[in-house]
Amino acid sequence: MTTEPDPTPRRTPLTKAAVLGAAVDMADRSGAGVPSMRNLADRLGVKAMALYHHFRNKEALTDGMTDLVFAEIELPADGADWHPAMRDRARSLREALRRHPWASALMDSRAQPGPATLRHHDAVIGCLRGGGFTVAGAAHAFALIDAYVYGFALQERSLPFETVDDLEGVAEGIMQSMADAHLPHLAEMFTELALKPGYDYGEEFEVGLDLILDGLARRRTDWR
Amino acid sequence: MTTEPDPTPRRTPLTKAAVLGAAVDMADRSGAGVPSMRNLADRLGVKAMALYHHFRNKEALTDGMTDLVFAEIELPADGADWHPAMRDRARSLREALRRHPWASALMDSRAQPGPATLRHHDAVIGCLRGGGFTVAGAAHAFALIDAYVYGFALQERSLPFETVDDLEGVAEGIMQSMADAHLPHLAEMFTELALKPGYDYGEEFEVGLDLILDGLARRRTDWR
DNA sequence: AGAACTACCGTACAGTGTAAAGGTAGCGGC
DNA sequence: GCCGCTACCTTTACACTGTACGGTAGTTCT
Known part of the structure; x- marks a missing residue:
């Protein structure tokens, strides 16, 4: 009887994916960027050090988070016309960065690109x-x-306001500076x-996107 | 004799400018971004809490640092031709961001633009x-x-290498991923x-800059 | 049965930003 | 002379961060 099925050996063990999902969700909600290891662990019903069993360090965790964001971005369909495909991708990327505002700043420190990131880049270059x-x-266009x-x-x-209401409050201060200076x-x-x-x-x-895509169309065959 | 000039009343008192200068210098050297309050204070021969006499909090300090970076950027001369002026400014901005790599990531959190930032923006818009x-x-072009x-x-x-030597090491790993996937x-x-x-x-x-400026020239009179 | 391995926990340490309070030097006013 | 006043800096403390080190249950392999 000591060897019963035991449906919850203590709890269902953590997986990388579960940790990353929770981390992304917390970052999105809080607006305060990547959560701390302790807060993330709490949310998962676990102690902080348990996370280090799944990620070498915090950087590995944030790398995984950014890769998860990349996985959300619409890939150009195979053989799609480059112009609308690039427009769609740019919009999709921008929307992903809006859904996950912490991600744009994170680009910086991402040590190495994950599989979704690489797959994404490959598809874009292929389309071009x-x-x-x-x-x-293609390198020019991509960059x-x-x-x-x-x-x-x-x-x-980095705009100092979010809603139109905020704007009016902030505007007064800035207008004042502008008059003074x-x-x-x-x-x-x-x-x-x-x-x-x-x-x-x-x-x-x-x-801006229109202007860029237009310029790319104009140079497409001239480059190199 | 107790009322002698006393050239060092204890030490010459800190100024905002001196603190900001030291902070920027430390950030540039270390490559680790904005220094901690304690490290910055040490460098200035002072204890951390002394800094709070000159800056409300750390955010105020980083705001000041970014404003100092903006002050380095070449302003368009009054009445200059917009096309070369915008090119020069873009190059100058880029070089400032290269000299101070911590600054680009900081854009994010800068709560309010400092005087140099505002002056800079005003000059650019004026030129346009x-x-x-x-x-x-002008808003389109500026954005x-x-x-x-x-x-x-x-x-x-965010490139994962700095020198050509680094590149070869990193490349092998990435090439491996690319072959696998x-x-x-x-x-x-x-x-x-x-x-x-x-x-x-x-x-x-x-x-990219050429393409953008070219597109701007093309649309300059059409917009609005 | 014992060994090895996986997944987690407890404790600890050095570092972070900063609130609260205290000290001390230099000043003008009585 | 002394009394406050202000400007500047220090001390102490707190809550929080990432993570190194070592331990401990439970499972699996031999």
Whole structure:
């Protein structure tokens, strides 16, 4: 009777995937970035040091988290037309970075790209090559689009307001600075654009993306 | 004799500027990002809590540091032609971010822009407006260029190697992954481009910048 | 039965930001 | 002279971080 099935040997053992899922979820909710090992362990009903059995250190954990984000991004379908495919991918990447705001800052420290990341990059490059880009041209296009999307996500995240209500409070302070320091152009942009009811900084994304994709189309066959 | 000049009342008192200068210098040298309050204080011959007399909290300190970086960036000269001026500014910004790699990641958390930052933005917008961009057009151009430069800096910083020697070591691991996981396009790009002797990822910067400035020139008068 | 291995826990340490309070030097006013 | 006042810095303390080290149940292999 001591060898009964024992449905919960103590609890169902942790898996890498379960830990990463919980970590991503906590990071998304809290808005405070990657959770601490202790908090993450608590949420999993376990003590902090148990996590080190599944991840060499915290960096390995965050690497796994970013790879999970990459897995969410829409891959270009095989043989798809490069132009709409790149547009879709850029939007998808941007939305993933918006869902997981901690991820854009994390790019920095990611020590090594995970499998989803590599697969993602391969598909994108493949799509570009199929669309007539040379190897060097595909590298140009890839670097350009990615830099833009990451940079945009970073900027969007660093805006000092989230809602329109916030905006008005913050705006007063900035407007004051602008009046004090004689910054007429900035002031103009605020009063005539940014503070107007319908303005949404997020819409700048499409404008820039259009310009970039258009430029790529124009250079596609010239490069190299 | 008790009222002598006393050249060192105990020591010359700290100033905000001195603290910020030391902090930036430490961050640049160490490569480990913003120093801790204790380490920074040590370097200044002072105890950690003394710093809180000059900065409300650490965030205020990092805000000051980023503002100091902005102060290094070349401003467009008054009335300068927008095209070369924007190119120079983008290069200057990128080089500042390369000198201070911790700064690009810090963009994120900067709570409020300092005076140098605001002055910088004002000058850039002014140059664009003077070059015939509408308010909305200048906003488009500004958002696009900045996103690109920040994103590029972020990517460049996240490359898993620094020197060509490092590269070869890392490459073997990645090549192995690529072979295992069937990533032919990525493999091709590595063998035919990235691992070739003369290749320098940094040169991609100019390619993308050209494309963007060209697109801006093309749309300058159409926008809005 | 004993050994080896897996998965987890307890404890401990050095490091972090910072709140609270205290000290001390230099000052102007009585 | 002395009394506060302010500017600057220190001491102490607390809650929190990542993680090294060693231990301990339970399972599996021999």
